[in-house]
Amino acid sequence: MDAATSAANRDFPKLYRRAGSLSRERAWALRAAYASLGFAAVIFLAPPVYMLITSLKTNAEMADQSLSPWFVREPTLEHYAAILGNPLFLGFFRNSIIVTLIVVAITMAVSVPAAFALSRMRFWGSTTLATGVFLTYLVPDTLLFIPLYQIVGSLGLLNSIWGLVLVYPTLTVPFCTWIMIGYFASIPKELDEAALIDGASWLQMLLRIFVPVALPGIIAATIFAFTVSWAAFVYPTAFITKPEAMPLTIGVVSQLVRGDTFAWGQIMAGALLAALPPVVVYVFLLDYYIAGLTAGATKG
Amino acid sequence: MAQVSLRRLTKTYDGGVAAVKAIDLEIADREFVVLVGPSGCGKTTTLRMIAGLEEVTAGEIRIGGEVVNDIPPRDRDIAMVFQNYALYPHMTVFENMAFGLKLRGFPREEIARRVDRAARILGLGELLDRKPKALSGGQRQRVAMGRAIVRDPKVFLFDEPLSNLDAQLRVQMRTEIKAVHQTVKTTTVYVTHDQVEAMTLADRVVVMNQGRIEQAGPPGELYANPATRFVAGFIGSPAMNMIPARLVPTAAALAVALEGGPTLPVPAERTARYAAHVGRDLLFGIRPEHVTEATRTDKPNLAPIDVTLDVVEPMGMETLVHFRLGRTSVCARVDPQAAGAPGEAMRLAVQMDRMHLIDPATDRVL
Missing domain, CATH: 1.10.3720.10 (MetI-like)
Incomplete structure (x- = not known):
């Protein structure tokens, strides 16, 4: 290349930005992946977990509106x-x-x-x-x-x-x-x-x-x-x-x-x-x- | 063991693409024939027709004297080695080799005996219990060959078997294939695009181009006396130089006037052969190894030319030098000691008794 007519890549700072960090990008990708997986897991697991909890309750406990539906106080089979x-x-x-x-x-x-x-x-x-x-x-x-x-x-x-x-x-x-x-x-x-x-x-x-x-x-x-x-x-x-x-x-x-x-x-x-x-x-x-x-x- | 003969063999695909155009070829019993040519020349299609994997459009294939056009692959008594090995991934090396024999109902002891023999020929003894995925590329290719050997077929068919291997292994396997053929002596048809493979392995090389056979002959014959411009350019590496030239009469005999270069004397014994072409535009063909440093004196009919070097490529054993004659870039092979630097002048000598003249109108070598 002729130095007089062509510029170096570094003369275009917008195209060649300061280098990023590979490890930081990877860490963020992992966090995003775990967040979305966790979200999906909650959505898919909530119904079966609710079913399990309900199935272990007595009829009286089920009917009691004052109790949290997510906890079993007296488990029964x-x-x-x-x-x-x-x-x-x-x-x-x-x-x-x-x-x-x-x-x-x-x-x-x-x-x-x-x-x-x-x-x-x-x-x-x-x-x-x-x-x-x-x-x-x-x-x-x-x-x-x-x-x-x-x-x-x-x-x-x-x-x-x-x-x-x-x-x-x-x-x-x-x-x-x-x-x-x-x-x-x-x-x-x-x-x-x-x-x-x-x-x-x-x-x-x-x-x-x-x-x-x-x-x-x-x-x-x-x-x-x-x-x-x-x-x-x-x-x-x-x-x-x-x-x-x-x-x-x-x-x-x-x-x-x-x-x-x-x-x-x-x-x-x-x-x-x-x-x-x-x-x-x-x-x-x-x-x-x-x-x-x-x-x-x-x-x- | 059998001879293979192709008569007016033609393959036209749906849509009218003619892959193979009425080729004739006789392959003798125990002969090792290599089909070579650029991609799309019809060599693989020809092989697949012999195997029975492609239907024949027209013409005839005989194996051992029997017309096999309409016989399914399993009844042709052939074995094939594929480019990508095509091993059965769920079977061990032993089972891969035994599969064909088992399907044919061979007794157990005979299968074991044959697999054992093939494993010994190919050095696979230790690997018989392994699955293909636990093997290296070279080992897989050997298993693929073993699968062919145990069948003891009339004909071996090889479809570019070394293309997937790295350069070093390729050279090693090439030698092994040749050694195997010398041991089992089965008639072999081998397809490759690599002219070095073709030259080293073949009893006879068949050069194909655009669905036709350009020339068939022993490797040395094809190298020394190519029949067409295509063969002249395809066989040999680096490729033959082809310099526009004109044949001119001199007092004693004939000479070739190179475009943008000197006029070189044609050996006297070729005068009669070339006499009819005086004055016409031709191509002067000369291999790089036949253009050497002028100080070499052990060859007859040396014609000196003075050139200016453009590019110099040291290869170790020899050095390739490139220079220009008119519009044509020309390559010469010289002794590393004799080669100059780019831009320097150098005196080279052309071995005129290795020259070729090609008629550009017909592409035939005169």
């Missing part, structure tokens, strides 16, 4: 004892477990091969189909339950858990297929080509290469399917009116109300127990949810 001794509640639990396990099995059996086909076998209309699968997920169940009521009714499955088993996969399959398409797409194409040359059929490739390699994705999809069918509310509300066919979600809120008396203690205890299985499933499966399982397949 009477509501838990009552609800666990209630055959109706145990029936809700059994219904939820049966429906959820079958729905998860159906979802995986359909969406894993579907995602494999859509992501790897290029056939006429495969991309349109893949988009279509996702679009069906965008139609809310609050709209779908009206036509589905006709279908479930005409099959004679109203007031039966088998109606739910039939209907829930319409929520879970599209989304799980979509998740799995994304996971399979991240598996390098050379892996299938290597398997093809090694002599694998499409089915062997799916079962021996794709399923083990995409296990984190399959677990994520399983968790999703489990949560959706465990927590489904709109469909059982619409299709189930008989208490013995109800799953937990609607059973707890509809059957533990006697006339206009809310058994708050039992409702809270029941809701808390109902929320437990997804937590257990998360904790159990997250142990297997090891990210970076594909590390080492290919370079970079």
Whole structure:
């Protein structure tokens, strides 16, 4: 550069300010991160904590307006004892477990091969189909339950858990297929080509290469399917009116109300127990949810 | 073991992009053939068609005499090594190598015997229980080769297997690949864009450009007698100098008048070969290693030229000097002791019996 015609960077103090501090910037970033995480944690944890506290109170303590709702003075397990001794509640639990396990099995059996086909076998209309699968997920169940009521009714499955088993996969399959398409797409194409040359059929490739390699994705999809069918509310509300066919979600809120008396203690205890299985499933499966399982397949 | 033959092999992608244009190639049993060329020249597509990973648009592929156009990859009895290794991440080294044999239903003892042999050839014995992620790049590439070796296929296919390795490891693995081929002697088709790899590994180098074969031959032949301007420029590093020139008659024979430079005498034995091109605009091709310091006297047909050095690049064993002739920048390889400094004058000698004349109209070497 010619010194006479060009200026040095330091001649532009507005562009080259005094140097900042890397450690100070990092400290502020951490503080901001903890503040927002803390805020989110309070918002999300407040309802379950309130449920827990309420479920441990006696009816008298609950009704006493002069006490703080956030403290328990005389903890009791009477509501838990009552609800666990209630055959109706145990029936809700059994219904939820049966429906959820079958729905998860159906979802995986359909969406894993579907995602494999859509992501790897290029056939006429495969991309349109893949988009279509996702679009069906965008139609809310609050709209779908009206036509589905006709279908479930005409099959004679109203007031039966088998109606739910039939209907829930319409929520879970599209989304799980979509998740799995994304996971399979991240598996390098050379892996299938290597398997093809090694002599694998499409089915062997799916079962021996794709399923083990995409296990984190399959677990994520399983968790999703489990949560959706465990927590489904709109469909059982619409299709189930008989208490013995109800799953937990609607059973707890509809059957533990006697006339206009809310058994708050039992409702809270029941809701808390109902929320437990997804937590257990998360904790159990997250142990297997090891990210970076594909590390080492290919370079970079 | 098998020969591979390509006849009028053509690949046109959807949308009309012609990747490979009716190439013919005969690969002998046990031969190591390297397809080399710039990216997009069709070399990888050709390899993938041989593997069965790309459909053939037209033409014919035979492996061991059998037409395989419509045979799926698994039944072609080929093995392929990929650029990014493509190891199965959830399997150990042993399982990676055994996978193909297991799928084919080989007995357990035979699988163990073959994996053991491959591991010995490649020095992988200690690593058989490891997962790919616990291996270095070179080790992964060796496992990928092991997976090919255990299959004992008719043909090995290599798709730029060394491109992901660092420079030092690449040279080491290159030697290993050559050693492996000398041990197992399987017919090999190897694709690379690196002409040094091509020269060092190949029994025969096939230079491809724009979907066609420019020239095929032993490495020394391609280096000494390139058939086209592309091959002349592609093989050899630094690349061949190409200086605009005109062929002029002299009393005794012919001479080339370099644009912006001296007129150099053409060796007498080439007079007949070049006679028809007198007076035409041509390109004078000369490799940097054939332009040396004038004090060197052990070569015949040296023609001296006086130049002013622009840039001097010491390489250790030799020094590259750059200078200008007219509009063309020319590179020469000289002894480090003989090289001057930039701006200095230097007398160089051109080895005229290593010269090439290229017709710019046809891009053929005359």
